[in-house]
Amino acid sequence: MRQMDLFARNDVVEDLNLPALLQRLADVSTRPRYTFMVLNLIARVAGASDSAGPYVRERGEVIPVRDWLSDAMIPVTHREARRRAVVAHVRADLESRHMLPEDPHLAEQMIADEVRGRLRQSGRTNVSRAVSDLVRAGFLRRHYQGYRVDHENRGAQREAVYTITPAVKRALGKAS
Template identity: 55%
Template sequence: MFHQPDLFDLPRPPRPVPDLPAMVERISLVSKRPRYALLVLNLIAKAAGTNGSLGPYVPVDRDMVPVRDWLCQALAPLANRDCRRLAMVETVRAELALGRPGDTADAERRVEEEVQSRIMRSGRTNISRAVSDLVRAGLLRRHYQGYRIDHANRGAQREAVYTVTPEVRSALSRTC
């Protein structure tokens, strides 16, 4: 009988993560940006509750912020030194200066608001990609919680909840 091992063999579960170097190696196998993914994983692990979950909302001051926005805000300072941010500021200045003479302080405020909006938009995308890489590596689980019930798929007023695996929690706790 003809046997195709790639169709009938079950995929091997990922090896346990005994320490931080093994975790870094696993991330580097699935991610194009392993350092960024490791930063995201570390932030999630440090902010997660006793059950290892973070989300759907994180308390910030007296407000509740979606977990993806919180992560994006936490990592936004990384964009301040990026040369692409300087180019984005010049692009926004040029876009907003078209036919609008006026107060320079107000114009600079509008430029900064638009730049922050663009950084947050691209940051949310970067967070989603990093989380997808971490899920693919078997280091993080993601589900969506919201309007009616917990659900594996997003949409319908649902927000992400991230859960760090016990192996990752123990590997990260040994590094502190």
Template identity: 55%
Template structure:
């Protein structure tokens, strides 16, 4: 096969057809795995690492939650999603938890759906990430409460690091330098 590699400035070469072929061989859902890999590359820093937290709407959320939220629109028309919405609506109505105000009721239903979709989405993301790790495109470790740790749990969050040819997905975007807080001098 003759493929023209996409060459970045000093970064590893990315041969997109080979990357897609690798995903097709190693993943049970290669399109979903590619979307996850692409989203991880979108929020990764210049060293290829993403997580444990991602900035969203002026706040910080865990990387896995951000990935789930970013992939949520893909299932909007899925019949299972529509059935989930109807089931949640009827469960809340039967329990008397829905307020009379339509806007408040819609907000409560949307929050309940988001939580359900996020819970199942984390499983899907974890499965796709495990396949990407096996393919050699990602490395994964957990960071959190006290120190970096290789095991899950105890308030630790996932950190994903692009490896191999997946590092070429970072592209030419420039990371914005962080403002380092400095102690100011008193003017006399």
């Protein structure tokens, strides 16, 4: 038996246009612009199948869909002051643990990699919140796919799969 998503809405209107979609997002989400951008990215990566995930292939690499969305949203959420603070914190953390190499180029690369990892982790959380808003609005269905069987609940080496509804696909102008 599959458990339905706790945030799912059953009153999705089949005749949805873009202004109505934006209005519903404004009603449901505390960050409707960010959530709309996530929806648009999911619709683009889903293509004709209407489903995005569990993995996205980019530049010959296979990436979990949440990581891909997080990476795609970093430029939008990038704030120079916050990024500088994260870089300073990472540098201090690595220095205190004596993990930075002597070579300045290698040290900067190590810091950049750690900053990217921390921003990705933070971005995954933001993407998950946006997806929960989209599910609550009735625009997406979410399940988890992976180890052994597909399942509505995460965990046990499963990755998220997002399925866009036909009404939202039409509203975004992506109808097939």
